[in-house]
Amino acid sequence: MDTVIANAAPRAGLAHDLGYLWYRVRQSPLTMAGLAVIVLVLAVMALAGVLAPFDPNHVSLEQRLLPPSGAHWFGTDEVGRDLFSRILYGSRQSVSVALFVVPVSGTLGSLVGCFSGSIGGKVDTLIMRCTDIVLSVPSLVLTMALAAALGPSLFNAMLAITVVRVPAYVRLARGQALLIRELNYAKAARAFGGSRWHMVSWHVLRNAFPPILVQASLDVGSTILIASALGFIGLGAQQPTAEWGAMVATGRNYILDQWWYSAFPGFAILVTATGCNLFGDGLRDILDPRLKGK
Amino acid sequence: MASLLSIEDLTLEFPIYQGSVRALNGVTLRVEPREIVGIVGESGSGKSVTAMMVMRLLVEGSYRVRGSVTLLGRDVLRAPEAAMLELRGSQVAMIFQEPMTALNPTRRVGGQMVEVIRLHRRLSRARARAEAVALLRDMHVADPERILGNYPFELSGGMRQRVLLALAFSCQPKLLIADEPTTALDVTVQRQVLLLMREKAREKNAAILFITHDMAVVSQFCDRVYVMYAGGVVEDGPTAEVMANPRHPYTRGLLAALPDRTGSRGQLEAIRGSVPDLTRLPEGCAFAARCPLAREACRQRPPSVVTDPAGRHRAACWAVQEEVQTP
Amino acid sequence: MSTPPILTLRGLEVRFPAGADWLGRANEHVHALNGVDLDIRPGETLGVVGESGCGKTTLAMVLIGLVRPTSGTMERNGARGGSANMQIVFQDPQSSLDPRLPVWRVIAEPLHVQQRGRLSRAELKRAAGAAAAQVEIPPDCLDRYPHEFSGGQRQRIAIARALISEPDIILLDEPTSALDISVQAQILNLLNDLQRRRGLTYILISHNVSVVRHMSDRVAVMYLGQIVELGTCDEVLKTPRHPYTRLLLESVPQLGVPVGFDAVSSSTELPSNRRLPRGCFFRDRCPLAREGCERPQALLTATGPEHRVRCHVQALSQP
Numbered sequence: 025m026d027t028v029i030a031n032a033a034p035r036a037g038l039a040h041d042l043g044y045l046w047y048r049v050r051q052s053p054l055t056m057a058g059l060a061v062i063v064l065v066l067a068v069m070a071l072a073g074v075l076a077p078f079d080p081n082h083v084s085l086e087q088r089l090l091p092p093s094g095a096h097w098f099g100t101d102e103v104g105r106d107l108f109s110r111i112l113y114g115s116r117q118s119v120s121v122a123l124f125v126v127p128v129s130g131t132l133g134s135l136v137g138c139f140s141g142s143i144g145g146k147v148d149t150l151i152m153r154c155t156d157i158v159l160s161v162p163s164l165v166l167t168m169a170l171a172a173a174l175g176p177s178l179f180n181a182m183l184a185i186t187v188v189r190v191p192a193y194v195r196l197a198r199g200q201a202l203l204i205r206e207l208n209y210a211k212a213a214r215a216f217g218g219s220r221w222h223m224v225s226w227h228v229l230r231n232a233f234p235p236i237l238v239q240a241s242l243d244v245g246s247t248i249l250i251a252s253a254l255g256f257i258g259l260g261a262q263q264p265t266a267e268w269g270a271m272v273a274t275g276r277n278y279i280l281d282q283w284w285y286s287a288f289p290g291f292a293i294l295v296t297a298t299g300c301n302l303f304g305d306g307l308r309d310i311l312d313p314r315l316k317g318k
Numbered sequence: 319m320a321s322l323l324s325i326e327d328l329t330l331e332f333p334i335y336q337g338s339v340r341a342l343n344g345v346t347l348r349v350e351p352r353e354i355v356g357i358v359g360e361s362g363s364g365k366s367v368t369a370m371m372v373m374r375l376l377v378e379g380s381y382r383v384r385g386s387v388t389l390l391g392r393d394v395l396r397a398p399e400a401a402m403l404e405l406r407g408s409q410v411a412m413i414f415q416e417p418m419t420a421l422n423p424t425r426r427v428g429g430q431m432v433e434v435i436r437l438h439r440r441l442s443r444a445r446a447r448a449e450a451v452a453l454l455r456d457m458h459v460a461d462p463e464r465i466l467g468n469y470p471f472e473l474s475g476g477m478r479q480r481v482l483l484a485l486a487f488s489c490q491p492k493l494l495i496a497d498e499p500t501t502a503l504d505v506t507v508q509r510q511v512l513l514l515m516r517e518k519a520r521e522k523n524a525a526i527l528f529i530t531h532d533m534a535v536v537s538q539f540c541d542r543v544y545v546m547y548a549g550g551v552v553e554d555g556p557t558a559e560v561m562a563n564p565r566h567p568y569t570r571g572l573l574a575a576l577p578d579r580t581g582s583r584g585q586l587e588a589i590r591g592s593v594p595d596l597t598r599l600p601e602g603c604a605f606a607a608r609c610p611l612a613r614e615a616c617r618q619r620p621p622s623v624v625t626d627p628a629g630r631h632r633a634a635c636w637a638v639q640e641e642v643q644t645p
Numbered sequence: 646m647s648t649p650p651i652l653t654l655r656g657l658e659v660r661f662p663a664g665a666d667w668l669g670r671a672n673e674h675v676h677a678l679n680g681v682d683l684d685i686r687p688g689e690t691l692g693v694v695g696e697s698g699c700g701k702t703t704l705a706m707v708l709i710g711l712v713r714p715t716s717g718t719m720e721r722n723g724a725r726g727g728s729a730n731m732q733i734v735f736q737d738p739q740s741s742l743d744p745r746l747p748v749w750r751v752i753a754e755p756l757h758v759q760q761r762g763r764l765s766r767a768e769l770k771r772a773a774g775a776a777a778a779q780v781e782i783p784p785d786c787l788d789r790y791p792h793e794f795s796g797g798q799r800q801r802i803a804i805a806r807a808l809i810s811e812p813d814i815i816l817l818d819e820p821t822s823a824l825d826i827s828v829q830a831q832i833l834n835l836l837n838d839l840q841r842r843r844g845l846t847y848i849l850i851s852h853n854v855s856v857v858r859h860m861s862d863r864v865a866v867m868y869l870g871q872i873v874e875l876g877t878c879d880e881v882l883k884t885p886r887h888p889y890t891r892l893l894l895e896s897v898p899q900l901g902v903p904v905g906f907d908a909v910s911s912s913t914e915l916p917s918n919r920r921l922p923r924g925c926f927f928r929d930r931c932p933l934a935r936e937g938c939e940r941p942q943a944l945l946t947a948t949g950p951e952h953r954v955r956c957h958v959q960a961l962s963q964p
Contacts, residue, residue, distance in 0.1 A: 208737060208740040209743040211711060215711055216732070216754060216755040216758050217710075226750075226754065230745040231744075360825035508896070509895075513904060534898035537898075537901050538899075539904055561900060561901055572827060575829070577829075577856050585834055585837075587830065592795050
């Protein structure tokens, strides 16, 4: 009796998977728009030095509070610094916060959550009650308190946001671990005598990953907003470093006559956060297991 | 008398990443009034897709289609959605394999039945409820009032299928499409459901299009049968005849592979190989790669249909063609 | 019996807590297994048939160690002394293989666990290749993922996984129910072949009577957590004595046999397994119910020394 592997389809490797992902992304205009924004912001981050027409910290008091013009596309601030350049450089602060916070909190939270869900019992209950406590405090308030306590700086802001974000991932990962435990392949592993650690390392982590990835991609947008909020109240990157939230805050003083000061940084925050959210939504739809294998 | 349902040369493709899946490849079939017609096939044969296309249940825009489907005189493929809505549920009804997912688990059965009945008939809520009780009683349910008050998860699989049958028959449809309705049920329950379906269809002058992978059920229950493979019909005819004298090698292979046919523990005659990749169908006969009778012609051109002298038993096979031509 | 049984079950009972009172103590139970006694002989294939609710799935879970029995004993006697090694092949090849593991890992997993991680990656891969060869999966596609294989191929992979730790007994839980007829034939042939070559013992659990009839030496019929009939394949499936077995076999669709013209009956429901019926569990649906059936029924001898039936009516009458 011969068995022919009639499935002569090309071996699904990384290239194939990425190609498929791109195919799905192309099908949704909103997701494409989100992706475009992300690419734009990352490009700005990397190429700020090249793209900025002026030195963002170059003070020039004769040129203070100029409206948008050919020379200064977004106008100038109260000490004459070019706002367009400051916004370009400011992207580095907000985005680097997101690039730090999301992977770190995601990884830490997922490990704790997978462990908690797999071990069950009193340890699990203890961890869950701890996350309950953290989650019961309004997150923005807690973040601000923590950042203030640590002292105003970019790094401390990142730390504060990370700490407050972790419990959400712990819950998510734990939920996934509980779900996966009941699936047939996990039961099979238990039947072979697999220890709990074996279950986590061989099955739970890799299967819990997609939903966590989706949550993380949605988090990027909100992290940028929180970073801007911290900047707004003076925690986070300090002057003279350009930071979008701080710029919006300072611009409040001039908002009646010099509307551009708050508007453009605010707009930058809006576009970046929305783009990340759109892409995250699209990614979630693509990775939804119910739609897989259609 | 015109056929109830007539499908002519239906070809259907789903575009996917890097190609398209050809789910149906020139399917032709017919259902006459009051007949019980079976479609039997394995996974990838296209039997479920065929059933879905009769009522045009597939998501618009997700497929490309050629050919024609004529239901009760109407062209299904070109009809406006409003016309389809009117057909579905009232003239044509469908029941599926998983009765659990066909019923809303968060609402009681009574409420759901009333909703469906009122959707197609102008009845007050009280009248519709009385109608629901009558329908359940007609399906030999012992305590209909109690069942109406239950949630779907409180009912057994067999009971849920009776509820769905009651709903399916509530508008006196001319055609009932049943897609693997008993596959998920126990054997003793399956028998009851099959008896019930046949009794009601005869009573209400409805035809049944019965889709399954179970050859034994088909042979018990259907007047005529279509055997499908890889998106095409390979053989069709009166059930008794197809089962007793299968002409197409695939049908023969399927019957030979049934465990009941061989003595205990003997080698089963398995059809070697596996179903072809539907994104890459071969030029000629889809079964050629696995067929013990395959010849050159089979790999080059899709086979034409050979009809027996009585005009009722057909097979699409070059080998059968040759057999018929050489006396 | 010349050789000692490889697996012995005595008085196996399993109860799951269902409802609970306000203090959290269970006040209602689901009685999944209600006293199962079984001796399984080395090298045989024992088929277990029954419908949903009969307890065969719970029996499988108990045998494989995923569920602890409420009472009763289970003994595994390996040929070389010590406990016999039992592995399981699940029903659904799609969900029983981790979709994110390459297939060589899926196959090698039991070995890795058994050897407590002492084997290197290369050794595991080699062992997986050897097991895959036994089920006719070419070794060069072991880096692929389960979704790249067809249903039948995935079931072969599951069988390879069961073979890799050199088991004595394989528990087959509906091994072909999710497969097409033509694929089922291939898998059944493979299983028979493997049994002959390696002297395996099979416990085949299925609701598909034809498959059980084809594969089994002995058959046990279960109803509501009990074995109601036990005997050789021919005895039970050709000359059944228990009324439930007869009902079951009558209902199995047979090729070419019309479905009959019985009236549709209203009661095909199993009695609830939360509150077990007193006496014979099948009494409500039994055409032979009479005096004496209100007492709990024991497994009595029927036609031959091997053939037992849980029915005082059928046990007394001679063929």
